[in-house]
Amino acid sequence: MTVAIVFALLVVGSVVFSLVSPWWFTPLASNWGTIDTTLIITFMITGVVFCALVLFMAYSMFRFRHREGIRAGYEPESGKLELWLTGLTSVGIAAMLAPGLVVWKDYVTVPPDAATVEVMGQQWGWAFRFPGADGVLGAVDPMRIDADNPFGLNPDDPHGGDDVLVEGGEVRLPVGKPVKLLLRSVDVLHDFYVPQFRAKMDLVPGMVTYFWFTPTVTGNFEILCAELCGVGHSAMRGTVVVVEPDAHQPWLDEYPTFAQAVRDTALAEAVRQGNSMNQ
Amino acid sequence: MAQTAIPTGTYDDTDHDEDLGDGHHEPRSFITKYIWSQDHKVIAIQYSITAMAVGLIALVLSWLMRMQIGFPGSLPFIDPERYLQFVTMHGMIMVVYLLTALFLGGFGNYLIPLMIGARDMVFPYVNMLSYWVYLLAVLVLVASFFVPGGPTGAGWTLYPPQAILPGTAGRDWGIILMLVSLIIFVVAFTMGGLNYVTTILQARTRGMTMMRLPLTVWGIFVATILGLLAFPALFVSGLMMLLDRVLLTSFFMPTITSLGERLSYGGGSPLLFQHLFWFFGHPEVYIVALPGFGIVSDLISTHARKNIFGYRMMVWALLAIGVLSFVVWAHHMYVSGMNPYFGFFFATTTLIIAVPTALKVYNWVLTLWQADIHFTVPMLFSLAFILTFVSGGMSGLFLGNVVVDVPLSDTYFVVAHFHMVMGVAPVLVIFGAIYHWFPKVTGRMLNDALGKFHFWVTFLGTYAIFFPMHYLGFVGIPRRYHDFEGIAFIPDSARELNAFITVAALVVGAAQLVFLFNMAWSGFRGRPAGSNPWNATTLEWQTPETPPGHGNWGPRQPVVYRWAYDYSVPDAEQDFLPQNYPRPAGDGLNPEAPPEQGGLLR
Numbered sequence: 009m010t011v012a013i014v015f016a017l018l019v020v021g022s023v024v025f026s027l028v029s030p031w032w033f034t035p036l037a038s039n040w041g042t043i044d045t046t047l048i049i050t051f052m053i054t055g056v057v058f059c060a061l062v063l064f065m066a067y068s069m070f071r072f073r074h075r076e077g078i079r080a081g082y083e084p085e086s087g088k089l090e091l092w093l094t095g096l097t098s099v100g101i102a103a104m105l106a107p108g109l110v111v112w113k114d115y116v117t118v119p120p121d122a123a124t125v126e127v128m129g130q131q132w133g134w135a136f137r138f139p140g141a142d143g144v145l146g147a148v149d150p151m152r153i154d155a156d157n158p159f160g161l162n163p164d165d166p167h168g169g170d171d172v173l174v175e176g177g178e179v180r181l182p183v184g185k186p187v188k189l190l191l192r193s194v195d196v197l198h199d200f201y202v203p204q205f206r207a208k209m210d211l212v213p214g215m216v217t218y219f220w221f222t223p224t225v226t227g228n229f230e231i232l233c234a235e236l237c238g239v240g241h242s243a244m245r246g247t248v249v250v251v252e253p254d255a256h257q258p259w260l261d262e263y264p265t266f267a268q269a270v271r272d273t274a275l276a277e278a279v280r281q282g283n284s285m286n287q
Numbered sequence: 288m289a290q291t292a293i294p295t296g297t298y299d300d301t302d303h304d305e306d307l308g309d310g311h312h313e314p315r316s317f318i319t320k321y322i323w324s325q326d327h328k329v330i331a332i333q334y335s336i337t338a339m340a341v342g343l344i345a346l347v348l349s350w351l352m353r354m355q356i357g358f359p360g361s362l363p364f365i366d367p368e369r370y371l372q373f374v375t376m377h378g379m380i381m382v383v384y385l386l387t388a389l390f391l392g393g394f395g396n397y398l399i400p401l402m403i404g405a406r407d408m409v410f411p412y413v414n415m416l417s418y419w420v421y422l423l424a425v426l427v428l429v430a431s432f433f434v435p436g437g438p439t440g441a442g443w444t445l446y447p448p449q450a451i452l453p454g455t456a457g458r459d460w461g462i463i464l465m466l467v468s469l470i471i472f473v474v475a476f477t478m479g480g481l482n483y484v485t486t487i488l489q490a491r492t493r494g495m496t497m498m499r500l501p502l503t504v505w506g507i508f509v510a511t512i513l514g515l516l517a518f519p520a521l522f523v524s525g526l527m528m529l530l531d532r533v534l535l536t537s538f539f540m541p542t543i544t545s546l547g548e549r550l551s552y553g554g555g556s557p558l559l560f561q562h563l564f565w566f567f568g569h570p571e572v573y574i575v576a577l578p579g580f581g582i583v584s585d586l587i588s589t590h591a592r593k594n595i596f597g598y599r600m601m602v603w604a605l606l607a608i609g610v611l612s613f614v615v616w617a618h619h620m621y622v623s624g625m626n627p628y629f630g631f632f633f634a635t636t637t638l639i640i641a642v643p644t645a646l647k648v649y650n651w652v653l654t655l656w657q658a659d660i661h662f663t664v665p666m667l668f669s670l671a672f673i674l675t676f677v678s679g680g681m682s683g684l685f686l687g688n689v690v691v692d693v694p695l696s697d698t699y700f701v702v703a704h705f706h707m708v709m710g711v712a713p714v715l716v717i718f719g720a721i722y723h724w725f726p727k728v729t730g731r732m733l734n735d736a737l738g739k740f741h742f743w744v745t746f747l748g749t750y751a752i753f754f755p756m757h758y759l760g761f762v763g764i765p766r767r768y769h770d771f772e773g774i775a776f777i778p779d780s781a782r783e784l785n786a787f788i789t790v791a792a793l794v795v796g797a798a799q800l801v802f803l804f805n806m807a808w809s810g811f812r813g814r815p816a817g818s819n820p821w822n823a824t825t826l827e828w829q830t831p832e833t834p835p836g837h838g839n840w841g842p843r844q845p846v847v848y849r850w851a852y853d854y855s856v857p858d859a860e861q862d863f864l865p866q867n868y869p870r871p872a873g874d875g876l877n878p879e880a881p882p883e884q885g886g887l888l889r
Binding site for chain 2: 050154
């Protein structure tokens with residue numbers, strides 16, 4: 009008896025909580041409003057089903073509580089009812105899945121005009137590489153990663169010399185321009201996660217993963233690591249600064265290219281040779 | 288519940304004992320009776336006590352974690368290393384060493400032979416070995432708290448490369464002990480599991496057809512088959528990682544520069560581990576869930592005095608869920624960097640599995656319709672299970688739908704979801720089941736007032752913990768974080784909510800001590816239960832002795848005439864007819880009669 013009332017109150021309480029809760033999506037700052045929409049469709053359908061089921065339970069518990077002299081009914085099954093319920097459930101499932109798959113198609117389809125930026129994760133910080141003037145990222149090899157060559161660039165690849173290396177954990181991106189992030193890791197799994205962008209993806213050592221988004225709001229956004237990466241996991245922070253498009257190149261120019269970065273190291277000669285082959 | 292006259296059952300006159308092995312000789316000493324016992328009931332109790340003891344460790348670990356999350360820095364010894372060690376050990380203990388062991392080693396062992404009318408498992412000696420090997424796995428696991436560097440802090444998923452690299456706690460000894468313990472556990476599980484499946488298939492008493500099995504047995508049966516197919520994936524992945532760690536093989540290890548040092552690894556794939564792990568890990572969810580589904584079906588039916596609605600559909604749904612559970616594993620890996628086109632396939636299979644699962648929920652709920660509901664403690668826990676499971680199932684539809692998972696993965700939404708669906712929900716079933724079967728195991732009732740107190744605090748407390756936690760996930764707060772210092776997008780109110788959740792978790796944890804006290808006290812001082820205090824139909828309540836003696840049935844095994852759900856049969860004198868209660872010819876209530884005659888099967 010009490011439990012029937014409590015069930016009904018839990019439904020009411022859950023609905024009220026959802027309406028007045030100050031805890032909701034962090035404001036969106038990318039093109040992925042469609043993800044939020046899909047999430048809200050799911051929220052609505054599942055919310056209605058949850059309330060309906062629990063209220064039905066509460067009503068049954070109240071109405072069919074034990075009373076002296078009253079015996080339960082005997083009804084082993086009802087094929088018709090079960091068929092109806094299967095059908096209705098399938099429709100609800102399809103209503104959630106279909107928009108989800110449509111948006112997923114967008115998620116895995118990178119627009120052809122997307123700029124490419126490489127994100128490099130290591131315990132416990134972020135670095136970035138822009139393709140430079142030729143628009144092509146130079147070839148890399150994890151066997152080459154060391155203190156002088158943190159990205160493991162191959163000095164023999166002519167595309168690598170002009171790659172711009174951005175260390176220090178802050179990256180700037182132009183607002184309104186789609187960007188494809190290529191993700192690499194030096195050591196363990198990480199995950200590039202900016203809550204306001206909604207999109208995220210793991211960084212996996214030994215392979216290059218990717219995702220894309222378009223920043224739509226200027227400002228500073230924190231990069232968090234969303235895949236457990238050791239004791240420094242919660243301290244692995246970075247910043248994405250979304251800037252007006254014309255402010256982007258001047259910022260990038262402040263950073264050294266690979267050729268400049270290795271000028272004083274033993275790699276320099278190899279890089280010069282690579283560049284001359286390019287010309 | 289008032290004790291009514293028990294309809295007299297029928298027992299088999301023929302002697303089935305001639306083919307039973309040496310294990311069925313009556314135990315003669317204390318040691319063979321209670322320690323090196325081959326009696327399934329004793330082994331079940333050994334499994335259960337061990338699982339609950341190790342569960343207490345997990346409970347304390349959850350308190351410590353919550354203290355750090357709710358009141359950061361209040362316990363200064365919880366540094367990031369320790370925090371992650373607590374997270375890891377809590378998760379692994381709860382999923383594998385408590386839930387799996389308790390449902391299958393505990394309830395499976397106790398209930399299978401009794402519910403199918405057998406005298407014991409078919410391989411009693413292997414059954415005994417299974418427990419002792421399980422205990423060894425637990426001891427190896429617990430030993431990792433005492434080795435240099437402590438237990439592993441890699442998260443219960445143990446993802447390489449970090450699990451075996453410096454930069455993760457317990458890299459020296461903890462991870463090795465963890466992997467060894469898991470490998471031993473799989474050995475123990477396999478010995479138990481083969482036994483359960485074989486026993487259910489081979490040792491059913493006369494008249495106990497598969498479609499007359501109680502759903503508890505069906506749930507344990509399907510879960511065990513899943514385990515036998517899934518645990519080998521854990522076994523090989525654990526072994527391969529152990530080789531990577533100890534012999535520097537490179538199954539999962541690509542070229543890595545770890546903290547400035549180039550390692551000798553090369554050519555391995557971290558994603559391979561994730562596929563293997565989740566090929567085990569997703570069926571594991573159902574290994575924990577399906578016995579719960581079965582048990583709760585029987586509890587609801589018994590305490591609502593009504594047959595379970597749609598028995599055949601329930602069986603088919605169990606089988607469908609079991610099969611589908613092997614083709615959904617990569618929904619744990621949507622943002623892992625695997626080929627993103629996998630997302631289309633795994634989102635579709637994952638949402639399809641919701642259909643048979645939803646049908647089970649409908650059938651539980653429809654069983655309440657026109658029922659005669661007794662709000663006993665087992666019933667309260669069963670009802671709370673349904674609500675909690677529905678909640679957890681709904682949030683699963685978010686995470687299964689690939690694109691909706693993207694913003695929510697690795698946030699507190701995930702933590703809330705899996706705790707609701709495979710933490711709280713199965714634990715509620717376990718409590719309901721203990722209140723239900725404790726009288727059979729000990730011959731005494733658990734205290735009702737303490738039981739109700741335990742129920743209300745646990746049910747409302749866990750809802751207060753995990754329902755608001757979903758909303759922290761909507762905010763985007765990442766999981767497995769030692770602290771949220773300086774993260775600007777997290778509002779102060781979220782920190783307050785975390786403090787509230789911690790208080791609720793402390794209270795819920797403390798209420799479990801009341802439960803332990805109730806078991807200890809009632810085991811000796813509880814009200815004598817009689818043989819069938821709930822007026823239940825299934826065979827375990829029809830034993831000649833309570834607690835059942837060695838061999839369970841005295842001289843004659845029971846003979847089964849009907850399904851497990853003949854409650855409130857029209858025109859019957861009592862509101863229940865035990866499975867071994869003979870059927871008058873042509874009563875039309877035979878489950879195997881055609882449906883138009885009120886039966887279930889053609």
